[in-house]
Amino acid sequence: MKRITLITLISLIMFALLAVNGSLLLARAPAPATEAAAEAMHTANGLYESGQFGQAAQVYEQLVDQGYVDSALFYNLGNAYYKQGDPGRAIINYRRAQQLMPRDPDIKANLALARAQTVDQVEVAGDGGLVSQLGEAMQSWFTLDELALAALGVWVVFVFLLILTGTAKAGSRWRKGLQYSLVAVTVVLAVGFLALGSFLYVGSAESEGVIVASEVDVTSGPGAQYVTAFSLHNGAEVNLLERRGSWVRLALPGGELEGWVPGTAVEAVTG
Amino acid sequence: MRPKAKYPTIKYLLAFLLASLLVSFVGLGAAQAQSPIRAEVDRTALSTDETLTLTVTLDTSSILNSPTLSLPDLQGFRVVGSSTSTQIGIINGDIETQAVYVYRLQPIQAGDLTIEPISVTLGGQTYSTQPMTVHVTQGTGQVPAAPAAPSTPNQVAPPAAGLNGQDFYAEAEVDIAAPYVGQQVVYTFRFYQAGALWSQPQYEAPTFTGFWSEGQAEQYEYQVQAAGRIYDVIEVRTILFPSVMGPVTIDPARLTIPGGFFSRGQTLQSRPVELDVQPLPPGAPEGFNGAVGQYGLSSSLDLTQGTVGEPLTWQVTLSGQGNLTAAPEPNWPEMPGWRDFESQATVHTEIVDGRMVGSRTYERLLVPTVEGESAIPALEYVYFDPEAGQYQTSHTEPIPVPVAPGAAGIPASQPASGQKEVVEQVVSDIRHLKPVPSHLSMDDQPVTKSAVYWAAWAVPVAGALGYFAWQRRQRHWENNASLARSSQARKKAKKALARVRKEGGDAYDDAGQILTTYLSDKLDRPLAGLTHQALAGCLAERGVDADLAERVEVVLVSSELGRFAPGADDPGYARSLIQEVGILVDALERVL
Numbered sequence: 001m002k003r004i005t006l007i008t009l010i011s012l013i014m015f016a017l018l019a020v021n022g023s024l025l026l027a028r029a030p031a032p033a034t035e036a037a038a039e040a041m042h043t044a045n046g047l048y049e050s051g052q053f054g055q056a057a058q059v060y061e062q063l064v065d066q067g068y069v070d071s072a073l074f075y076n077l078g079n080a081y082y083k084q085g086d087p088g089r090a091i092i093n094y095r096r097a098q099q100l101m102p103r104d105p106d107i108k109a110n111l112a113l114a115r116a117q118t119v120d121q122v123e124v125a126g127d128g129g130l131v132s133q134l135g136e137a138m139q140s141w142f143t144l145d146e147l148a149l150a151a152l153g154v155w156v157v158f159v160f161l162l163i164l165t166g167t168a169k170a171g172s173r174w175r176k177g178l179q180y181s182l183v184a185v186t187v188v189l190a191v192g193f194l195a196l197g198s199f200l201y202v203g204s205a206e207s208e209g210v211i212v213a214s215e216v217d218v219t220s221g222p223g224a225q226y227v228t229a230f231s232l233h234n235g236a237e238v239n240l241l242e243r244r245g246s247w248v249r250l251a252l253p254g255g256e257l258e259g260w261v262p263g264t265a266v267e268a269v270t271g
Numbered sequence: 272m273r274p275k276a277k278y279p280t281i282k283y284l285l286a287f288l289l290a291s292l293l294v295s296f297v298g299l300g301a302a303q304a305q306s307p308i309r310a311e312v313d314r315t316a317l318s319t320d321e322t323l324t325l326t327v328t329l330d331t332s333s334i335l336n337s338p339t340l341s342l343p344d345l346q347g348f349r350v351v352g353s354s355t356s357t358q359i360g361i362i363n364g365d366i367e368t369q370a371v372y373v374y375r376l377q378p379i380q381a382g383d384l385t386i387e388p389i390s391v392t393l394g395g396q397t398y399s400t401q402p403m404t405v406h407v408t409q410g411t412g413q414v415p416a417a418p419a420a421p422s423t424p425n426q427v428a429p430p431a432a433g434l435n436g437q438d439f440y441a442e443a444e445v446d447i448a449a450p451y452v453g454q455q456v457v458y459t460f461r462f463y464q465a466g467a468l469w470s471q472p473q474y475e476a477p478t479f480t481g482f483w484s485e486g487q488a489e490q491y492e493y494q495v496q497a498a499g500r501i502y503d504v505i506e507v508r509t510i511l512f513p514s515v516m517g518p519v520t521i522d523p524a525r526l527t528i529p530g531g532f533f534s535r536g537q538t539l540q541s542r543p544v545e546l547d548v549q550p551l552p553p554g555a556p557e558g559f560n561g562a563v564g565q566y567g568l569s570s571s572l573d574l575t576q577g578t579v580g581e582p583l584t585w586q587v588t589l590s591g592q593g594n595l596t597a598a599p600e601p602n603w604p605e606m607p608g609w610r611d612f613e614s615q616a617t618v619h620t621e622i623v624d625g626r627m628v629g630s631r632t633y634e635r636l637l638v639p640t641v642e643g644e645s646a647i648p649a650l651e652y653v654y655f656d657p658e659a660g661q662y663q664t665s666h667t668e669p670i671p672v673p674v675a676p677g678a679a680g681i682p683a684s685q686p687a688s689g690q691k692e693v694v695e696q697v698v699s700d701i702r703h704l705k706p707v708p709s710h711l712s713m714d715d716q717p718v719t720k721s722a723v724y725w726a727a728w729a730v731p732v733a734g735a736l737g738y739f740a741w742q743r744r745q746r747h748w749e750n751n752a753s754l755a756r757s758s759q760a761r762k763k764a765k766k767a768l769a770r771v772r773k774e775g776g777d778a779y780d781d782a783g784q785i786l787t788t789y790l791s792d793k794l795d796r797p798l799a800g801l802t803h804q805a806l807a808g809c810l811a812e813r814g815v816d817a818d819l820a821e822r823v824e825v826v827l828v829s830s831e832l833g834r835f836a837p838g839a840d841d842p843g844y845a846r847s848l849i850q851e852v853g854i855l856v857d858a859l860e861r862v863l
Contacts, residue, residue: 034711041707048704067713072705082701106702113701121597144717152727159731163738200719229481229515256480257514 037068045076053083071101078110087117087235088212088267095210095269102140118235122252135202138195147199151192158185208269209250211236211261218259222247229259240268308391310400319378320410323348327372327389327400343387347407348376378407436498438466441526443477443541445511451549452516453563453594454657456482457625458509460524460541463495463502470529474507477522481548483512483594489625510627512563512594513548520545551655556662558602562654564593568601570650570667577639579677585611585637585647587667590630593654595620598631604648608641608674639674646671753795760792764856771849778845779833782852786826789856793863803827815862819855826851 044059057080063073078093094111101107138147161182168175211232219226222244232238238250241258248266251258313324378384384407388399434440440463450456458479462472491506513519521544530536551563566589573584589598595618603611612635620629639645647670656663718724748755764785771781787806791798794809803824810820829848 037711038707041711045704045707063711068711069713070708070711072708073711076704079701079704106705110701113699144719148717148719148724152724155728156731159735163735166739167742227517256478 037063037066041073041076044080048076048080048083053080056080057084069100071097071104071107073097074100075104075107075110078114082110082114082117086212087114088210090114091118091235091237092210092212092267092269095208099139099270100143102143114235115237119233120236122236122254131198131201134194135198135200138199139202142195142199144199147192147196151189151196154185154189154192158182158189161185207240209238209240209248209266210269211238211265212267213261213265216261216265218250218257218261220259222249222260226260230257232261238266240266306398306400307393308389308398308400310386310389310403312386312403312405315404316406316408317378318408318410319381321378323376323378323405325374325376325386327374329370329372329391342374343389345376345386347378347380347382347384348386349379350374350376378405381407381409383407434463434497434502436465436500439464439528439537439539440502441524441539441541443521443524443544445521445544445546448545449547449549450513451551451563451655451657452513453551453561453655454513455564455593455627456511456513456546458511458521458544460507460509460526462505462507462526462539463497464505465500465502468528472529473527475525475527476507476509477524479509479511479521481513481515481519482521483514483597484509489622508625510622510625512597513546516548516550518545518547552660552662554662555655556653556664558651558664559653559655559662560599560602562593562598562652563657564591564595564598564654565656565658565663566591566593566598566652566654566665568650568652568665568667570647570670572647572670572672575672577637577645577672577674579639579642579674581677582636582638583672585635587633587635587650588630589633589652590628592626592628594627595629595631600633601650601652603635604650606637606648608639608645610638610640612636612638639672642674642676644671645674756792757795760789761856761860763792764789765853768849768853768856777834778842778849779830782845782848783827783830783834786823786830786852786855790823790859793859813863815859819858819862822851823855823859826855 040059040063044056044063047053047056047059057077060073060077060080064077074093074097078090078097081087081093082090091111091114094107094114098104098107098111161178165175165178165182168178211234213234215231215233217228218230218232220229236252238252239255241249241251243249243263244260246263247260248263249258249260250266307330308327309329310325310327313326314321317323384405386403386405388402390397390399392398433442441461442463443458443460446457446459447454458477460474460476462474489508491504491508493504493506495502495504523540523543525541526539528537528539569588569590571586573586577583587601589595589601600616617632617634618629619632620627622628637647649667649669651664651666653662653664655661748758767781767785767788771778771785787801788798790796790806790809791801794813796805796809806827807820807824810823811817826848829844833845833848
């Protein structure tokens with residue numbers, strides 16, 4: 001009798017944890033747009049519709065500067081830059097939108113079009129390893145929050161099943177069923193750990209940026225007095241390695257070519 | 272009749288064979304007596320837009336004293352490239368050396384041009400080639416699509432200076448030490464082998480940082496003689512296009528030779544190759560987008576006549592020699608009266624004689640919007656020719672297109688034939704705006720940056736550990752009843768005291784009962800045989816000091832007196848007795 005009561009108690013605790021997990025997810029849900037912000041975005045959309053892409057971009061940028069973070073906002077801002085013939089800033093904002101809504105087909109389509117407008121063809125040497133590939137695949141399908149909370153949920157279920165299996169009577173059908181479930185959940189958990197780990201690894205390994213200048217010379221040191229190693233054009237996607245004063249050190253994907261550009265010539269995707 | 276003798280037939284056959292042998296020997300002798308120098312051109316008629324390859328072959332038996340070839344004054348030609356190679360072979364035990372000099376000539380004037388005899392002096396005797404005449408016509412000014420390269424697949428390098436009789440040797444070089452940025456450079460790695468190889472060596476190419484690399488181009492095998500040994504040479508050529516200016520170093524290439532049963536493996540490493548990449552000269556013409564190479568441009572339409580609203584395909588092909596994969600697009604002209612759509616480019620490249628040649632074809636969809644006589648405008652493509660050292664322009668001619676009015680009254684989407692039309696997207700544009708969302712977030716910190724999130728991972732583990740610890744304790748108690756009884760004694764006594772204080776009742780009886788039960792549980796003795804005397808003995812045995820034992824005795828005696836002595840039921844004393852039991856339980860818990 002006591003054992004049954006205890007299992008019930010543990011079950012309640014575990015479900016409470018799952019509920020906490022869910023509430024964390026809900027806590028991530030965006031707050032209702034203030035009237036002023038919604039009105040501003042309406043205005044920007046109207047400016048865009050009337051072909052005033054520059055003014056539309058300014059209003060969207062003001063909302064971003066105020067701290068609003070929304071996939072539709074970044075997507076529309078990307079569109080405004082694309083229409084102004086600035087694929088670099090369009091790519092940055094489409095990528096920011098994609099981080100928030102990775103499965104959105106409109107964002108994917110426009111990002112592909114913006115990339116097609118760029119000048120530089122960057123050859124990536126090597127595939128970056130299995131972890132990087134997995135991390136990039138995860139980033140194209142899930143947000144970090146989705147993956148993190150799903151992994152935590154599976155973890156809670158795993159521990160719950162572990163306790164239940166420990167309390168079940170040896171040799172009973174109930175225990176056997178629990179053991180099979182535990183194996184299945186363990187596999188899911190391992191995949192979840194790997195996915196989350198690779199996502200975090202890719203996210204932390206390098207900061208990504210996009211060239212926003214029309215053309216920039218990449219020098220061998222942080223200054224104009226150094227030798228120009230190569231040039232990049234608007235829209236080239238790079239990895240940002242370090243910032244020294246007003247100069248930024250960057251590398252092309254694959255890491256073989258690297259150098260320094262003025263900080264104004266490049267913008268980070270995750271600001 | 273005598274049968275016909277077979278003898279004359281055999282005689283004729285023998286005569287024929289002897290004659291054939293004689294002719295063969297005479298021919299061979301004549302061949303051996305021929306001049307050791309030969310010259311040939313790859314064509315005898317060409318335009319001023321094309322180039323000519325002049326190949327001079329020199330046979331000699333000496334590899335030590337290579338004769339000097341004197342090229343005559345090539346009137347009407349400009350030498351735009353040259354290469355030299357030497358091939359050494361052993362024929363019937365004799366070493367034969369063949370030197371091949373290849374020149375690429377660009378005619379600079381039209382007419383019948385003569386290449387004068389080329390002479391060489393061998394053993395005090397001078398040999399000359401026959402003069403050759405080439406007919407040159409005036410070209411259009413465009414560069415050929417795929418000019419012949421100065422090298423040939425059979426070209427071999429002279430023996431390396433570093434060869435001094437060792438079994439294996441490796442070297443690397445480039446064909447141009449100071450190329451222009453974007454100019455093709457051929458990186459050549461050579462592996463000389465005179466010793467036995469037990470298995471295939473592994474070639475590890477350099478990283479070619481600062482170059483656009485087009486992978487491994489060609490591999491040749493031949494033999495050379497050096498330091499008295501015959502070397503098998505494997506040559507690997509890689510096509511590179513410098514993408515940075517200034518001094519650039521190509522890291523060493525490596526070749527790993529696996530060891531055999533009696534020998535150890537070794538790794539050969541070439542020297543680093545230094546290049547000084549030159550910037551393109553100043554004064555680039557307007558419209559120059561950075562193309563380097565030798566290119567020609569052609570333009571064509573799929574139809575000779577257009578109709579308003581009906582698309583035509585304009586095909587523009589950029590062909591020639593250079594980095595076509597990264598070649599910039601032509602500058603597309605403004606086309607009033609036409610709607611034009613972005614083009615798709617198809618690139619085809621191949622390696623011909625160590626040079627990257629090919630084409631890049633753009634297909635643009637054009638839709639006439641105005642009827643009448645129209646034209647596809649001429650195109651210009653400005654590039655830098657590194658071999659000529661100057662900027663060149665290739666251009667196409669305008670294409671006249673008469674445009675007929677569109678069919679009135681028949682919607683374009685309903686073909687009269689009733690056949691279905693394939694729906695194709697004629698132009699790509701970005702997808703439209705998204706509406707204003709009902710929610711806007713002002714926080715983009717992921718949950719993984721929250722301490723609560725990571726703490727939540729620990730909670731199930733703590734719960735599981737707590738549960739298993741509790742379960743273990745329970746099992747321990749189940750296996751040791753006396754310990755469980757002793758452990759629970761104080762808790763049980765306190766619970767009983769609280770009940771008495773709350774519910775009241777016979778305090779004398781309860782005080783004695785609670786204390787006796789506590790001691791019975793704590794000392795693991797049956798309650799039935801626990802007399803005052805036995806209790807005192809047990810307490811003394813467990814080291815309880817005499818004062819505490821006496822206080823226990825007093826409480827038990829007072830309890831019995833209160834229960835059985837008439838007039839002894841003082842409520843105040845009974846409450847103090849209950850209180851004393853509580854104090855005693857705490858005191859006994861500390862010593863038992």
